[in-house]
Amino acid sequence: MRATQLTRALMAPPTASVDETWRTHLRAHLSSAITPVVERLPCGEQLTVTLPLLRQAIAHPDSLAHDNVPFAWKPIFVRRSLGLAIVDACVSGRFRSPAEAADPVASEAVAEWERTGWRTFHWEPWLAGLRQGTRALVLAEAVSWATVLWASLDWKALGQRPQIGGADDQWVCPAPRTVRLKGRSELRLPLVGGPARSSEVGQITAPVALVSVSGGSPPLAWSDELSFLALVAALRSPSRPVPARVAGLWPDSGHHLIVEIGEEALTAAADRVGATVSTAVEARLSVLERT
Amino acid sequence: MPVAEIARVPKGASVDPGTDIAMDAGTFSGDIRKPAVIPVHRATHDWQPLAGASLLERLRVTGRPRLKADPELRRELREGLESGIRCQSPGKPTGGPDVDTASCLSAPVLVTKDRLTGVLACEAHYVAGEFGERPPTLAMACGALMDVLFRQLITVGGIDDPLVDGLAALQIDDRQDDLASWIERLSGADRIELRTELERQVQGLHRRWPRLEPAWLPRTQEAMRVGLAGGAVRLSARVDLAIGTPPEGEASVALVEIKAGARRVEHRADLHFYALVEALRSPAPPFVVATYYTRTGELDVDPVTEELLVAAARRTAAGARALWNLARGAEPRRSPSYLCGRCVLLPDCEPGRTRPARPGAGRARRPEGRATG
Numbered sequence: 162m163r164a165t166q167l168t169r170a171l172m173a174p175p176t177a178s179v180d181e182t183w184r185t186h187l188r189a190h191l192s193s194a195i196t197p198v199v200e201r202l203p204c205g206e207q208l209t210v211t212l213p214l215l216r217q218a219i220a221h222p223d224s225l226a227h228d229n230v231p232f233a234w235k236p237i238f239v240r241r242s243l244g245l246a247i248v249d250a251c252v253s254g255r256f257r258s259p260a261e262a263a264d265p266v267a268s269e270a271v272a273e274w275e276r277t278g279w280r281t282f283h284w285e286p287w288l289a290g291l292r293q294g295t296r297a298l299v300l301a302e303a304v305s306w307a308t309v310l311w312a313s314l315d316w317k318a319l320g321q322r323p324q325i326g327g328a329d330d331q332w333v334c335p336a337p338r339t340v341r342l343k344g345r346s347e348l349r350l351p352l353v354g355g356p357a358r359s360s361e362v363g364q365i366t367a368p369v370a371l372v373s374v375s376g377g378s379p380p381l382a383w384s385d386e387l388s389f390l391a392l393v394a395a396l397r398s399p400s401r402p403v404p405a406r407v408a409g410l411w412p413d414s415g416h417h418l419i420v421e422i423g424e425e426a427l428t429a430a431a432d433r434v435g436a437t438v439s440t441a442v443e444a445r446l447s448v449l450e451r452t
Numbered sequence: 453m454p455v456a457e458i459a460r461v462p463k464g465a466s467v468d469p470g471t472d473i474a475m476d477a478g479t480f481s482g483d484i485r486k487p488a489v490i491p492v493h494r495a496t497h498d499w500q501p502l503a504g505a506s507l508l509e510r511l512r513v514t515g516r517p518r519l520k521a522d523p524e525l526r527r528e529l530r531e532g533l534e535s536g537i538r539c540q541s542p543g544k545p546t547g548g549p550d551v552d553t554a555s556c557l558s559a560p561v562l563v564t565k566d567r568l569t570g571v572l573a574c575e576a577h578y579v580a581g582e583f584g585e586r587p588p589t590l591a592m593a594c595g596a597l598m599d600v601l602f603r604q605l606i607t608v609g610g611i612d613d614p615l616v617d618g619l620a621a622l623q624i625d626d627r628q629d630d631l632a633s634w635i636e637r638l639s640g641a642d643r644i645e646l647r648t649e650l651e652r653q654v655q656g657l658h659r660r661w662p663r664l665e666p667a668w669l670p671r672t673q674e675a676m677r678v679g680l681a682g683g684a685v686r687l688s689a690r691v692d693l694a695i696g697t698p699p700e701g702e703a704s705v706a707l708v709e710i711k712a713g714a715r716r717v718e719h720r721a722d723l724h725f726y727a728l729v730e731a732l733r734s735p736a737p738p739f740v741v742a743t744y745y746t747r748t749g750e751l752d753v754d755p756v757t758e759e760l761l762v763a764a765a766r767r768t769a770a771g772a773r774a775l776w777n778l779a780r781g782a783e784p785r786r787s788p789s790y791l792c793g794r795c796v797l798l799p800d801c802e803p804g805r806t807r808p809a810r811p812g813a814g815r816a817r818r819p820e821g822r823a824t825g
Contacts, residue, residue, distance in 0.1 A: 163700050163735060236624060261666035264608060294617030295624045297604035304607055305671040312669060312698045378679050378686075413677040415733030 167408065167417050168315040171350055171370045175405035177423035179395065184403065187427055188396055192334055194435040198442050199338040203449070207339040208441055210434055212373070215386055218440040225444035234287040236295075236302040241374075242282045243267060243299070244307035245326035245347060251307075252316055252325065259307035263300045309412040310347065310374055324349040332396035340438065344393030348372035352405055368402040378414040388430035391422040403427075480512065480668035480696035480706065501749025503660035511695075511706050514740050514755035518703040521736040525758065529765050530732060534681050536769025537776060560679070560686040561776050565722040568771035574804075575774055575784035577795045588634040590642060591713055594649055596622060596631055598712035598746050599692065601650070603672040605657055606664065606693060614650040615643075653712060653746040660749050670695050678732040685772050689729045699736035703756065707741045715750060719743050724764035727756045737761060 199208060217224060247262045256262035267288060274285035288299060330344040351367045371390050380386065387407040395403040408419045420426055502510055519525075570578040586592070597618035601611055604621065611617055622632040638646065664670040674694040678687040696705040707726050711719060723741040731737030742753045754760065778784060786797075788807030798804045 164698070165700070235626075256666075258666040258669055260607070260664075260670055292616065292620040293608075293612055294600065294604060294620030297608045297617070298600060298621045298624060301603045301607040301672050305674060308669050308671045376675070378677050378683075381683075413675040413733075414679065 164313055164315045165318070167313060168318045170419055171314075171372070171406070171408055172318070172320065172352060175352060175368050176421050177405070179403040179422070179424060179427065181399060183424055184395055184399065187392075187431060191396070191431045191434065192336060194431070195334050195340055195438050196336045198435075198439050199336050199340055201442060202338045202445060204338070206445065207341070208438065208445070209341045209343055210437055210441070211343045212345065212386060212389060214441065215389055215433060215437050216380065218437040219382065220380070222440050222444070225441055226447045234284060236299040239282075239284045239288070239299050240302040240306045241347075242284070242326065243270075243303035244310065246270065246282070247303060247307040248311050249325040251311055252322065259304050259311050263304045263307070267296075267300060267303075306374075310410070313410055313412070313417070314372075319350060320353055321351045323351070330390070330393040330397045332393055342393045342396065342434065344390040345373075346371040346390050346394075346407075347374045349404075368405045371404050371407045372410065373407060374410045374412065376413055377411060379409060379411050379416050379418055382433070383409055383418055384420045384426065385429045385433045387418070387420045388422060388426040389433065391420075392427050392430040392434070395422075395427060479704065480665075501656075501660055502751055503749075504662045507660060507751060508662040510751060510753060511708070511740060511742055514753065516755035516757060518739040519737050519756060519758065520703075521699060521701050523735075525761070526732060529728065529761055530680070532762070533765050533769050533772070536766065537681055537685055537772045560684055561772065561779050563685060563687045563768065563772045563775060565689060565725045567775060568725060568768060569718045569721065571774045571778070572767070572771050573789040573791050574787045574795070575778060576786040576797055576801065577789070577791045579778060579784045580795065580797050588631050590646055590649075593631060593635050593646055594653075595712040596628060597635075597646075597650055598653055599710060600625075601654055602657065602692060602710045602746070605654075605661065606670055606672050609663070611654050611658070614654040615647045618650065656749055657746055661744075664695060668695050669697055676726070676729045676733055678729050680772070685776065687725075687729050687732070687768065687772075689726050691726050694738075696739075699734055701736070703736045703739035705730065705734070705738045707738045709741075709743045711743055711745050712747055713745075714747070715743075715745060715752070720752065720754070721764075721767060723752075723754055724760055725768060727754075728761055728764040728768060731756070731761050 199206075202208070214225075243263070243266065244259075246266050247256075247259045250256050250262045250266050251259060256265070270282055271285050271289045274280050275289070280286070288296065291299065325348055327349070330346075332342045334340040334342065348371070350370045350372065352370055353367070371387075371394070373387060373390055387409045391404040391407050394401065404422055406419055406421050408417060410417050501507075567578070570581065597614070600621035601614055601618045604611055604617060619632060619635060622628040622635070625632075635643075635646070671694050672692060674691050676687075676689045676691065679685070680687065691707045692710045693708040694705055695708070699705060707723070707730060709719070709723060709726070720743075723743060727738055727741045737756045740753060740755055742751060744751050774785075786801050786803045788803045792798055792801070792804040792807055795801070795804060
């Protein structure tokens, strides 16, 4: 799908809507499915369900039982957040393209951290201490990632400026052990033509389309995975409209796929969450047994 | 198949970046100029590598019409590949739809340029080499370092100390850990040799490689994936440099591969594989694929045509079929090839031992750079 076609499809008026009663039902349904499963975990255990976990539970369930590798910064961990900042700088008109924006945007982030001590992206101290060769690699990864997103949409055709990146959507399931659902989208595009709502801070919020960028090729269950992002956004706050649609971009394979969000899509995503929680709990219990 | 062209411009025609021809900054593929005409009085027989705007012009102006976005061509290429993969190997009944039974393999058959070249040269050598770790060499180190240094040049526009910068980039890459450690442990003489070669190649890059307009959307190490036969086979490539906005109605992207070593005939086939994968995943194929040799400044350029794509699809289908059969446990076929001289199976390999000797075979020769990327 070309940039103009994708943009048009993303910005089309919503085709389905989810009413508040059903959303309440969805919360209760998910909580009742998760509660008996996570009760098997020891007190104090927590589980965070993300899109990568959903994928891992299907593709490599055995790997869930492996010990976590200690975190260390790598270029691949920086490319999304720096890439989004780069795209944001291009959308705002400061730069003509990601290749032009990368170095100044990264330098500004580091300078801001040095000036204030505040880490907007968390990687600023790491980036500041890198040698030129490593720093260039970090920038190169971010430029390639950002360029693909930048070239995927017809930005001028978007009615309003989209939200680029931003905080993840989160919902904590009221279960005996903490189960947190986290949804991360690259873009939120406000749509015209759907019902607007009042947000918690009194602003009117229009329905949105979410955009998610992934590596590789779309899996068989791509529709459920994209719907998961809408599910978390829908559960997060009753005052925000349920996303109207979610687009998935798989630049490596050239796929752009869209799922319209209705009750059916959200139910499928909720079922997938339930199955993932089961798999993850089994894996966690097997690790605890080993130790 | 298109006639392969090698960029050879007489001495005097090479120019410094930005001094001779003002390039269009709008799109990489837009506003195509006619090829530069070399005045007769400037032409001599001494070959000089292209530089700056001339090099860019060589990439942009192929002299061939660019392919349009053609869903029918894409469909035919895909179907041709899938039917080619489905044909069983010689000696067995043909035409069986065995690839459809993807469930008999735990993972998709991965087809990369190196796997294709290896398995098509000799299946037995490919299988023997698949499980062995290749010991690092200076040429291998030089290739890996030049890959990251080229990426650095494209991204930040400069390189300070080639060995220091390159090593820093390799050390952060988990896949290059072993090689980076090996380089760090090099003896003084080897380290000097590697540093000298890197500095020479980087100087050449600085002198000749043109500045790319940001508006052309240059991106490095672009990953390309295509699934075939219901996901049973996966074509995978990662190109050093892609330039040009993604295609809408017409081919608009140039793919460039960097090689630090000597030119080899299989590099051409690698390029054609890239063109095929890009053609399958995008609305239009790339308009050109090229290899740039950092050691010499040579530039091999192939305009992408339907014939090139069809030939690449045939070769890829043959290789993918062989890889598929091997993954199912088929006996690897032994074929005499240029690899026999360094094959561990040679002592017990009849086709290898009886292959006709090539002129010059066995002569001591300084190892040349490994093709990387």
